[in-house]
Amino acid sequence: MIGNDIVDLAQAALDSNWRRERYLDRLFTAEEQALILNASNPHQTVWKLWSIKEASYKVYVQETGHRFFNPKKLRCEVMSPTEGLVTIFDRVYNTTSEITEHFIHSIAFAEAENDGLKASFKLKVKDAVSQSMAVRMELIRTISETQSIPKNHLQVQTNATGIPQLYIEGKPYAQSLSLSHHGAYGAFAMS
């Protein structure tokens, strides 16, 4: 199973003031807060840790169906600037992050390795509903091109827990899928 999350760093600076009193303590464990406060780029570190938590949470929800909001229970360990481990209760996920000047795109997976399809891209549309649609269209376009399947045979639907599922000619496709958008960027990952 796979999860992904993209953070537009400029949008994050507009949306959230992580220096707000009591804010960091709601999201991050003491160890994570120490990483942030000692980092040369605290803003980037906040959103990198956040994106790996989000990506891991998406895998956890696919595996368990359990939704909750308590980011401190998602414990990050940083293995390298782009690799991490996230523990959620008794489950551990591997993460990798692509970090650019403009965005951070993190992928989390339960298996030891992941060589699935992933992409991040700039979105032309601005509102959340259109962006969600644009990410699905981009996924369909990519799969259609890489696997030579006509676009109109491909569909993405979300189930009651909010988990996206790809359908090929109406049949659910076995692979795990994760979609994300934030600010000017969209992304997806498939295992």
Added chain:
Amino acid sequence: MTKEELISKLKAIVEPYVQDETAFKSLSEDTDFISDLKINSANLVDVILDVEDEFDIRIENDDMEKMTNVKAAMGIVKEKLAEK
């Protein structure tokens, strides 16, 4: 505080973070902050902190865990106000 007053206070708190205006207009007890209003989960923390400030209460992480919809948020606020 009546149920209507509480809902209208919560509505004012979540408004700056809402990304689905249609869902916001029809906000009810059954509205989910993330799946309906499309509030970014990093902003859900701001909602929690704004609720704490507005009602002068403190919400523990174990209570926050359930605060993903209007009904749960109302329940926790009422509980905390009663404890005051």
